Amino acid sequence: MTxxxxxxxxxxxxxxxEAAEAADVVAAQFRRNAPAIAALAAELRASPPAFVAxxxxxxxxxxxxxxxxxxxxxxxxxxxxxxPSVHSVYATRLKLENSLFLAISQSGKSPDLLRNxxxxxxxxxxxxALVNVEDSPLARLADTVIPLCAGPERSVAATKSYLASLSxxxxxxxxxxxxxxxxxxLDRLPDALRAAWQADWSALxxxxxxxxxxxxxxxxxxxAAAQEAALKFKETCGLHAEAYSAAEVKHGPMALVxxxxxxxxxxxxxxxxxxxxxxxxxxxxxxxxxxxxSAQGDLPLVAAPHAACAPLLTIQSFYRAINAxxxxxxxxxxxxxxxxxxxxxx
Numbered sequence: 001m002t003x004x005x006x007x008x009x010x011x012x013x014x015x016x017x018e019a020a021e022a023a024d025v026v027a028a029q030f031r032r033n034a035p036a037i038a039a040l041a042a043e044l045r046a047s048p049p050a051f052v053a054x055x056x057x058x059x060x061x062x063x064x065x066x067x068x069x070x071x072x073x074x075x076x077x078x079x080x081x082x083x084p085s086v087h088s089v090y091a092t093r094l095k096l097e098n099s100l101f102l103a104i105s106q107s108g109k110s111p112d113l114l115r116n117x118x119x120x121x122x123x124x125x126x127x128x129a130l131v132n133v134e135d136s137p138l139a140r141l142a143d144t145v146i147p148l149c150a151g152p153e154r155s156v157a158a159t160k161s162y163l164a165s166l167s168x169x170x171x172x173x174x175x176x177x178x179x180x181x182x183x184x185x186l187d188r189l190p191d192a193l194r195a196a197w198q199a200d201w202s203a204l205x206x207x208x209x210x211x212x213x214x215x216x217x218x219x220x221x222x223x224a225a226a227q228e229a230a231l232k233f234k235e236t237c238g239l240h241a242e243a244y245s246a247a248e249v250k251h252g253p254m255a256l257v258x259x260x261x262x263x264x265x266x267x268x269x270x271x272x273x274x275x276x277x278x279x280x281x282x283x284x285x286x287x288x289x290x291x292x293x294s295a296q297g298d299l300p301l302v303a304a305p306h307a308a309c310a311p312l313l314t315i316q317s318f319y320r321a322i323n324a325x326x327x328x329x330x331x332x333x334x335x336x337x338x339x340x341x342x343x344x345x346x
Contacts, residue, residue, distance in 0.1 A: 010324040015236070015333040019159035019319040021151075023193035026167040026312075029149040030186055033171060040128070040144050041175035049100040049126065052079040055116050056104040059158045059228060063104050063130075063165035066224035070173045070308055073221070074182070087119045088112035097124035105129070106153070106161050108136025117141045130168045132161050146172065155334040157236050159319050162228060163193070166312050173308070185306035196302040196313040201321035203298055204264065204291050209328050211239060214262035215253065218311075219246040219276055222268030225311040229264065229318050236326040236333040246276040259287030266314050267294035270307040293317070 010016055052071055054064035061081065068079040086092050088111065101120035105113055108131040118141055121127045129142035132150050139145045148164040167189065174182035208214065214233070218226030226243040233241035244253055246265070257263060263283050267276040273294065280292045293299040293314055302317070304310040326333035 008327060010320075010327055013323055013327070013332075013334055014155035015157050015159060015326075016320070016323045018153055018155055019163075019316070019323070020197060022160045022163045022316055023190040023197070025150050025160050025164050026193060027190040029147070029164055029167060030171055030190075032149055033146055033168065036144070037146065037171050037175050040146075041172065041178070044100065044176050045178070049077065050098045052077055052100045052102055053082050053094075053096060053120070053125065054079065054102045054104065055082045055084055055113060055120075057084065057110065057113070059162045059231065060104040060106065060165060062224045062227040062231070063162060063169060064102070065227060066166050066221065066311060067102060067104075067169045067173075069221045069223065070169060074173050074177050074179070074308065082116065084110075084112035084116050086116075088115045093119060094123065096120050099125045101125035101127045103127065103129045103131075103138055103142070104165055105136075105138055106132045106148070106150075106158060108133045108138030114138060114141065130165055132164070156336050157232060157333055163312055163315060166224070166315075170308060170312075182306055182308065185304075185309050188305035189309050189312065192302055192305055192309060192313055193316050196316040197320060199300045199302055199317040199320075201293075201299045201317050202324075204318075204321045205325045205328060207289060207291065208237075208239065208262060208325055211262050213240040213242075214264060215249065215257065216241055216243045216264045216266070217246045217249055217276065217279070218243070218266040218268060219272040220268055220270065221308060222266045222272065222276075222311055222314065225266050225314045225318070226264075228315055229266070229322070232318070232322050235336040236322060237329050237331055239325075239329070246272070246279050249279070254283075257283050257286060257288050261286075261288045263288050263290045265290065265292045265297075266311075267292055267297060267301070268307070269295065269301070269304060269310050 071079040132148040150161040150164040216226040216230045230241040230243035233239040
């Protein structure tokens with residue numbers, strides 16, 4: 001934490017204003033991509049892939065975590081994350097024939113991602129690119145391009161583009177499964193995002209102003225939200241945060257949780273919710289400083305049109321709170337130290 005004064009109002013940052021656009025971005029994305037995604041979904045139903053392989057880094061890899069849980073729970077299709085270095089550094093050719101290779105990127109130009117997408121295509125995978133820059137090298141490599149439609153994003157910390165990645169995955173899953181409840185949820189998601197942006201999470205901002213570290217917990221579909229939140233704590237606030245599954249944290253890391261230790265719990269409103277809430281109570285009994293995002297929690301979770309939408313609403317509320325927290329801690333959320341908007345790895 002620094003002692004620099006807050007120089008701007010929270011609503012004056014690029015991060016705030018770009019995150020505030022998310023609902024409109026998602027609505028426009030759904031309209032524009034509906035024909036292409038419906039066509040892709042029909043092809044996937046007619047010729048189902050043996051499995052899905054995702055490839056991404058940073059916030060985009062958190063979107064891949066969401067894709068894993070969504071595709072596995074809603075479609076029963078095994079989904080695994082490929083480490084880009086397996087091909088780009090180790091030059092290992094993976095057996096990807098008859099798979100769906102899902103590459104997620106904002107810029108679509110990182111060399112390691114491009115090498116893996118090209119190798120996947122050569123190995124017989126169907127390559128689908130979720131990318132914000134539509135004329136990027138990744139888009140040119142892909143069999144199908146699903147534009148994120150987030151528009152320019154000048155803040156180094158990704159917000160609307162991350163939510164656009166999640167919504168693109170959600171739209172694909174809804175059409176692939178053909179589930180009326182999921183399809184109806186797409187129509188209602190933008191308004192739910194607008195409500196989530198207005199949720200009062202000031203208790204989190206106030207409580208973490210002087211913190212030095214914390215755990216962020218989620219489970220299942222909510223794990224991607226925990227991963228994204230932990231990254232944003234580090235890059236915008238200079239606050240060390242680690243994301244864990246609410247199940248995995250019991251395998252060692254929970255030994256650190258004692259009096260005063262900060263824990264942020266994202267309670268996903270599905271079969272995992274009861275276990276996450278019980279864990280939060282256990283940590284409170286130890287004297288930990290716990291915040292819970294849920295319908296009954298101290299951080300309100302806006303009612304989701306479908307449980308699969310909840311991670312998007314959680315993160316939208318979180319973005320507003322962490323923007324304010326960064327400023328309160330004396331950081332500029334738009335220009336984190338040592339980071340660039342586009343990171344190109346090999």
